[in-house]
Amino acid sequence: MEKSERLLSLDVFRGITIAGMILVNNPGTWDAIYPPLRHAEWNGCTPTDLIFPFFLFIVGVSIPFALGRRIERKEDHKKIIEQIFRRSIILFLLGIILHSFPFGLFGTDFSLSTVRIPGVLQRIAIVYFISSILFLKTKYKTQIIVGVVLLIIYWLLMTIIPVPGIGYANLEPTTNLAAWIDRTLLDGHLWSASRVWDPEGVLSTIPAIATSIIGMRTGMWLKSDNNKITKTVWLFVPGSICMAAGYVWGGWFPINKNLWTSSYVLYTGGLALLFLGICYWFIDVRNSKWWIKPFQVYGLNAITVYFLSEFIAILMYSINVTTESGGESLSSFLFNRYFLVFLNPINASLVWAILCVTFWMCVMWILYTKKIFIKV
Secondary structure (H helix, E strand, C coil): CCCCCCCHHHHHHHHHHHHHHHHHHCCCCCCCCCHHHCCCCCEECCHHHHHHHHHHHHHHHHHHHHHHHHHHCCCCHHHHHHHHHHHHHHHHHHHHHHHHCCCCCCCCCCCHHHCCCCCHHHHHHHHHHHHHHHHHHCCHHHHHHHHHHHHHHHHHHHHHCCCCCCCCCCCCCCCCHHHHHHHHHHCCCCCCCCCCCCCCCCCCHHHHHHHHHHHHHHHHHHHCCCCHHHHHHHHHHHHHHHHHHHHHHCCCCCCECCCCCHHHHHHHHHHHHHHHHHHHHHHHHCCCCCCCHHHHHHHCCHHHHHHHHHHHHHHHHHCEEEECCEEEEHHHHHHHHHCCCCCCHHHHHHHHHHHHHHHHHHHHHHHHHCCCCCCC
16 A cells, blocks of 8 residues: 555545444434344344444554554654553543533532543543554564453453352353442442443453454554455455354353453454455445545544534433423424424434434534544
């Protein structure tokens, strides 16, 4: 790949992933959602469960493109690490802001003792920081070894170590080792829907690093001097192997997004490789670009649109509208008055989510046309 060439397929892949994230995070009502747009209740994997690992995979792919040229120019590692650290802190704090909002703005009681500390942006920050340091300070063989070791250690920890207070290792929602660690270290700061464990918790962040490492090695492969056909083939081959290995490992260590199990890492990492391979083949090899613009505008401001969409969704849920039957959130008011009257609940919920995706695509398109790309 020429150094001046931009990997459009990666931008599009990122854009598709963020659009999917907005789609599944913004139904009209959580009581009526088509099954593919829901997370698996526990074990298993739906299309929705692919979105977050795909994004962490993309984070990994992006690292060689972002840091590789700086390393080639022999820039001071201390300066690079400072910038990596600063970006990670900003991402982490943005996640905390989302979890803190809108406390205080609408008179809601607020206490630092109850703010959720883990989260999507927080996990991205941690994984990005560790993966970037690995890329900067280690060779590719070491990175692969680290990824494999992390997956094996996590598997052994979760399936062998007796859980304190329970007495045996298990993978149940509230009694597994990861949940116990979350309660021990972050009691009162966990996901409000569970309160006793967190889907982006402490221990499950360990295998999430391996997801990024898979992406990192993919990025190095795409930066190599091999021809595009060879690159495409070797996206599909390891992708198929990883997916199959994850599926087989799932027989002993079930595929589970909430626990981010090792089998889940391999299964979703393999699918990410295959999906990127498809994008790469059509966009960068066959030059089929007539359809990419909506996803490209999403992909070039991915973190920005994710943060803004979550912020506005929380705001609309927090604003109370007084009606004849009492009070309801602004989002519920609009959904009930302008969507449910025309469609049954599940289709109304889907249309609301699609309109959210469309609205934010228009906002990002405006930024794109003005060449505004907000980098964290």
